[in-house]
Amino acid sequence: MSEDPLNRLESALRGLTPSADPLDRDALLYEAGRAYEAARAAVPPPRWPWPLAAAVSAMLAVTFGIVLLTGPSRMVERVVYVQPPAPAPVPAPPADTPAPPEQPPAASSASPWEPEPTPYEQACDNVLRWGLDGLPPAPPARPQTLKTDQLIRPF
Numbered sequence: 656m657s658e659d660p661l662n663r664l665e666s667a668l669r670g671l672t673p674s675a676d677p678l679d680r681d682a683l684l685y686e687a688g689r690a691y692e693a694a695r696a697a698v699p700p701p702r703w704p705w706p707l708a709a710a711v712s713a714m715l716a717v718t719f720g721i722v723l724l725t726g727p728s729r730m731v732e733r734v735v736y737v738q739p740p741a742p743a744p745v746p747a748p749p750a751d752t753p754a755p756p757e758q759p760p761a762a763s764s765a766s767p768w769e770p771e772p773t774p775y776e777q778a779c780d781n782v783l784r785w786g787l788d789g790l791p792p793a794p795p796a797r798p799q800t801l802k803t804d805q806l807i808r809p810f
Contacts, residue, residue, distance in 0.1 A: 772780070781789030 778790070783789075
């Protein structure tokens with residue numbers, strides 16, 4: 656192997672010299688603009704999609720407006736009372752059948768699976784039912800006497 660390829664590339668690049676003609680930026684941009692306009696003029700863009708979309712949306716708006724104005728009138732609500740069927744008469748028990756034992760009244764209307772309400776929950780229920788009148792009376796306020804040391808004490 657006589658020479659490394661990177662060394663050959665380095666020596667080839669070292670032998671290059673910059674050209675004397677600098678690029679004219681303005682002329683380059685002018686030519687790019689002319690080429691763009693020439694390509695644009697060769698193939699004109701289609702001019703029908705946007706006017707067509709505007710016409711279709713306008714026709715839909717007019718159609719929906721006509722349907723809204725000439726559509727069915729407002730619904731009229733009416734109350735219909737349906738009578739439930741009369742319950743079938745319960746046959747009287749024979750005279751020799753003993754009467755069922757009376758059950759004691761339930762202690763509360765709460766479900767047997769629910770715990771009894773706490774005093775806080777009862778107070779909340781009372782306030783919701785009767786407003787502030789449902790609160791128990793406040794305890795009397797104790798007169799508080801402060802000494803000068805307590806008033807001047809830093810925090």
